[in-house]
Amino acid sequence: MAKRINPLMLQRIVKAQLWSLTGFTIGILFFIIFFISIKGLPQITLEFLTSNPVDMGRSGGIFSTIVCTLYLIFVSLMIAMPLGVGAAIYLTEYTRESRLTHIIRFGTECLAGIPSIIMGLFGFAFFVMALGLGWSILSGGMTMSIMLLPTIIRTTEESIKAVPYELREVSFSLGVTRWQTVTKVVLPSALPGIVTGIVLGIARCIEETAVIIFTVGSSLRLPESFFDSGRTMAVHFYILAREGISMPNAYGTAAILILSILFINLSAYYLARQFLKKIC
């Protein structure tokens, strides 16, 4: 018969193992951030941020890619925000749980699981080719907005649900209509939660690569309108690194990507905490 290990001893061993695996995981995260920062931060100067790429990105900065990223964020949010917030308002304030809401929820969840390469294929076939918008910030923004919808619907729904019901009752008892209650009472209280969803959407636009290559293209010129093609920072980084064009510039771009994502996620987290504090 195998020797029985003392359960308390076993627990101590397991606990130590689990803690070290957790430490290892968190170590990976810090390693990634430090590695990219150490290699990339020295590249970042004011000139790097404000001058356009020269010679395919071999020298010069990343100004046009920053502008393109900002345009893309703007277009995506302008479309996804009204759609997502509107959908969430309908699901929480205007209807009860029914077959219909189940179907809508299921569809939204499935959409959240669609990989970006399929989104890219669709955006290319539909916006770029079928609608004839070509590779443009508009095509990319519309495709990205579909990707952002599930996140925005979910976070908005959750924050609207967290608004105490009494607020609505008071509003209704004063003879205020449902829509006025939503815009004047519910939405203002749910605002920080909604902003969290939008902030996460911004992060998504900065990170995404596959969708952007298929729908926005990879032109390095400074985009002048939403109908122009362009190259976001993530795509620029991908091309610099994959084709070995310029490692220093690739590290510089990566550092800016990581730091902005870090900043955005931390502010989303901060906003969410503020929101929780307020309603509790």
Next chain:
Amino acid sequence: MKEKLIEKTLMLLAFSAIGALLLMAVFIFKEGMPIIFKVGIKNFLFSTHWAPTKGHFGVSSMIVSSLFVTIGAMIIGVPLALACAITLAEFAPQRVTVILKPTIELLAGIPSVVYGFLGVVLLVPLIRDYLGGPGLSLLAASIILAIMILPTITSISIDAIKAVPYSYKEGSLALGATHWQTIRMVILKAARSGIITAIILGMARAIGETMAVIMVAGNALRLPQSPLSPVRTLTSNIALEMGYAAGDHRAALFATGIVLFVFIMVFNVSANIITKRWRRE
């Protein structure tokens, strides 16, 4: 009157997500199905011969590669993710969990191209030097994907473990079981459906990931012989060739997309069904 109009408009908006999903399915199937029928479903799914410019469209080596890469990522990623989840949900003090959970979730925010790049710069040379082969390989892709899916699995598993009623734990502890015995025999059993959902969603993420995989997997067009051989997945096939494909070749890439779409829908629907059961429990 105005109220009714607003309600109808909002209802329309609520359908935007599912409408987009349907539109997407319709478009990808419309573009891809004809070529599948043209070469025959059996030929398309089971032939390993992919030479789109010469009229050979067989995606089986990519299906196998995608599955192997995903399974590899699961073998490496799931134990790590579950270790994190158990530690943070059960052992760590509340104050520590509040900080560490979002920290792990930050891993999900790092762009996939950055993971791919780090894979090329750091991981691939290690594999080449110490294990042999070209370095760009199934193994490299699995390791990178394992790190990428960690946050998804960890964070959903933590929620599942925390949702187990406290009385279960008290009951077990009162019977004299140690904390670890309680976790292993009571808590993990009760949280099982939630953890399985987390793993399936992680799998869906792994099989759908593109940019990181293109950069580290080597993209060779054959059935993988060993963990060290270079492979091309369904996703990388689409992304690599889309830039110059036309005609039947382009249609075949959409057909590759259909295969991927079906995999993802199967994962999503099963995760959905299991989650429902979990909620009922």
